[in-house]
Amino acid sequence: MSGRSILKRIDWLSVFIYFALVLIGWINIYSSTFTDDQSSIFDIGTRYGKQLFFIGVSLVSIVIIMALEVNFYERFSSLFYLISMVSLLGLFVFGKTIAGATSWYDLGFFNLQPSELAKVATALALAKYLSDIQTDIKRRKDQLYALLIILVPAILIIPQPDPGSALVFFALIFVIFREGLPLYYLAIILSVILVFIMTLKFGTVWLIIGLALLIILLYALKRKTLKIPVIPLSLISIAIILFSLSVNFVFNNVFEQRHRDRFGLWLRLEKDPKKLEQIRKSIGYNTYQSEKAIESGGFFGKGFLEGTRTKGDFVPEQDTDYIFSTVGEEWGFLGTATVIILFSVLFLRLISLAERQKNAFARMYGYGVISILLIHYFINIGMVIGILPTIGIPLPFFSYGGSGLLFFTILLFIFLRLDTNRLKESF
């Protein structure tokens, strides 16, 4: 296949959105780290200069990805997976510790974060396994294998400690769902999360009352022909109540105080204004400052380089995890809405690309890409605007960080490369 036909077949909408996000991201990193005495944007000593360098590296990686044979990725996916798992293991010996987490290899000019590589490798490996002709996702054994592919990197990453990155891998379960994992798994997971939140927020008593009301409603609305399965329903109810009680126990006895604080903050459990003030200055400082910065942007924003809270460094980690608050302060609602629409359009576009793949591996990998990007986007922005608890993971294409940008780019463009070949069933 010639280079020209790749340019013809590549999905330009996705590429355009990718570049738009990277550009907007860089502008905001520039603003977050800008100080008056620095001049050149290419100054590698500055954060924005470094990020610009990695944008260049990413562009090179795009060219390489496009140039490689399309079946290269499927063929070597197991090897990539193996390499990435080894690199995660190697961290326990050779890892460099930054801010308390041993997540990096020191390569001299830059720090490589192997968990970023593992995201790409795991997505590839999962797609490869699921698309294998011998795999049947309806089988328990195969479900377990698929889950194992996801769990291994997650388990290796947790002790770094980097629970945020570990969480990301669970998003790949969506790929398995798309390929036929029964939906009641999802229903169970969602119910567990829901009961967990409800218990913390309202308490077990109210949960039971709510449950009772729901059952009454069910009886009231039921059609005559429909038989209510009384025994399973009561079993489920009992399970929910027991789980709710255990949540209380786990929350109060197993969780550490900082976890309790985070959940308390998220679910707005504290009502006493004095303690709230205390929380704002301690555990809730990041969230409070970030919300305030976004709020102060108003509809139109304060303008490029005019964000006073950004300039004053009031929001911690503003060029990495909290980069979205810079968008909020300097570009206002117009800016934040634009970013969210861009991301949403990209995701929807990628889904339609995945669905049009004739090749199962490409489709499944596509879903892997979407799942990984989506969970980053959801958790990161959710945290920055104060509707999710504080979980430190970067915003794809936006946050400062070489490994992040490079591997998100690789993750996306491998899929776009596969997509250029979509008309062929096999490679």
Add this chain to the structure above:
Amino acid sequence: MRKILLSLIIVVIAITFLGRLSYLQIFSFSAEQVLEDPAIKAIYDYPERGYIYDRNGHLLVGNDPAYDVMVIPREVKPLDTLEFCGLLGIDKEKFVKKLKKARVYSPRLPSVLVPQLSKQDYAKLQEKMRKYKGFYIQKRSLRYYDTPSAANVLGYISEVNEGDLAVNKYYVQGELKGRTGVERYYEDLLRGRKGVQYIQKDRFNRDIGPYKNGELDTLPEQGKQISITIDKTLQEYGELLMNGKRGGIVAIEPATGEILSMISGPTYDPALLVGRERSKNYTKLYNDTIANPTWDRSIHAQQPPGSPFKTLNALIALQEGVLDVNTTIQCYHGFYVGKKKRGCHCGGGLRNLNKGISQSCNAYFAGAFRKIYEKFETTDEGMDVWEKHMRSFGLGDYLGYDLPFGQKGRIPSKEYYDKWYGDNRWSSSYIISNSIGQGEILATPVQLANMTAAIANRGHYFTPHILKKIEGKDITEPKFTEAKHTTIDPKHFEPVVQGMADVYVSGTARWLQIPGIEVAGKTGTAENFTKIDGVRTQLTDHSVFVAFAPVDDPKIAIAVYIENGYFGSRYAGHIATLMIEKYLKGEITLKTLEKRMLEKTLEAEYAKPYSGEEFKINERVW
């Protein structure tokens, strides 16, 4: 279902995010947040407060530098505490306590360690200040008073409180604001406008450069120098005469309405409300609820004006044509209201207008007053006409001077009596006391002075005011420079003025004559009551006096009101006469009168109601 699940999730997330963001950025957003922004710090540059001069260019109020020793606890290095305390003039214990307090307030921000060092201490300390890290001297400016008098006119300044901050956005915590008098009324002129510099701060409160490159910064605007109409010499002299007496004095230049002096007794030295002892002194003054030194009697004390009011009733009677200068009324050492006799001190006999005024005949004015009402078919009509004339002299309402409002006094209207007695249930005999300035009438000293100025001008007055010049330029405000005309024809004033002049020649104040100056005056003796243990008790009469001089070219009109001073010609008459001489001649020839006023006090009189014992009123004192 499986295929659209993920798309659905994406849309739901997008809607959730946009909802939350619009809540934050559109609904919660308010423009005022900029002021609360912790990243922007306003640094103010305060201009010097304007100086206040008297009408002749003598300084009344200026500024004095004061030096505060400041400390930033975090930057303090170990030091020779003993030596430093010696320089500061405080003991070590206090030093340690203050330092601890400052640290509790903020280790990073400056706190005042020792406020307002004297110049001498400052000189000693300044050389050695380098040795003490974390301490520095901050210069401030304090009000300096070049006179011990006029506290009620000048007013004082103090720190703004929560209320001020809520009302006026200009002020920020810790700033000073005029509280009373000129300082308050001309706050905007005197204060100037502070300059502001917005500094961008980081979360450690460190400066990281100007906000928006200083686009919003402003330069300070200097406070204006103003001259007020007060004559410093006259004011100080008046306060000297008020020694031990309570009451108010107001002197006005009739040709302009300028207030030459405005005295309230007892008063206090304005310097008491400046500096380290300020709050202690203020509490002391404020808590003296008996003598009430912070209450400006010249504008707040509304009292029955007594006999000076007769001059106005004479003018109204002439204007309404109910009598002429030759009309006589019989005085039976008093007059009858129904069957009840009211007394008169004038000596009795047939009284005409001139004698009525100069001898202060109650019977004559009761008669004249009755004639005014008899001219009209109903008392209501008479009342309306009478009230209209009275109000044209600036009585019964706020005068509109450029000082705190004061009180508006009272000129009763028909509605007032209807409410009191019932509709049409009253007649002129009910209100006959008004003829001699008793009854329901109330006026403040400044109103009496203004009324006198209107008589001196033969029919018009200028709204009394205190501001003369701003930065050397005369004021041009029409409110103060345009004459207000009374409803009395100017031709009727001459006989009344003649009567007042005769007060000094052959009347109730004949022993107060000033050699070489023709003065027109009117004495007044006002009955007054108080409640002692719930019982209405009469106190010694108030001594009232109004005067202007010279008669043909009035330069000064004055009203003096001395509480419980008995006859008008005593305390009030003495003081008015002495002040006129002082103002017109610049020196005092009436040494006997002056000596008497400087020596005699009314402390004993004021102590009577609080003695708890029976007491006599209206005792002869000399």
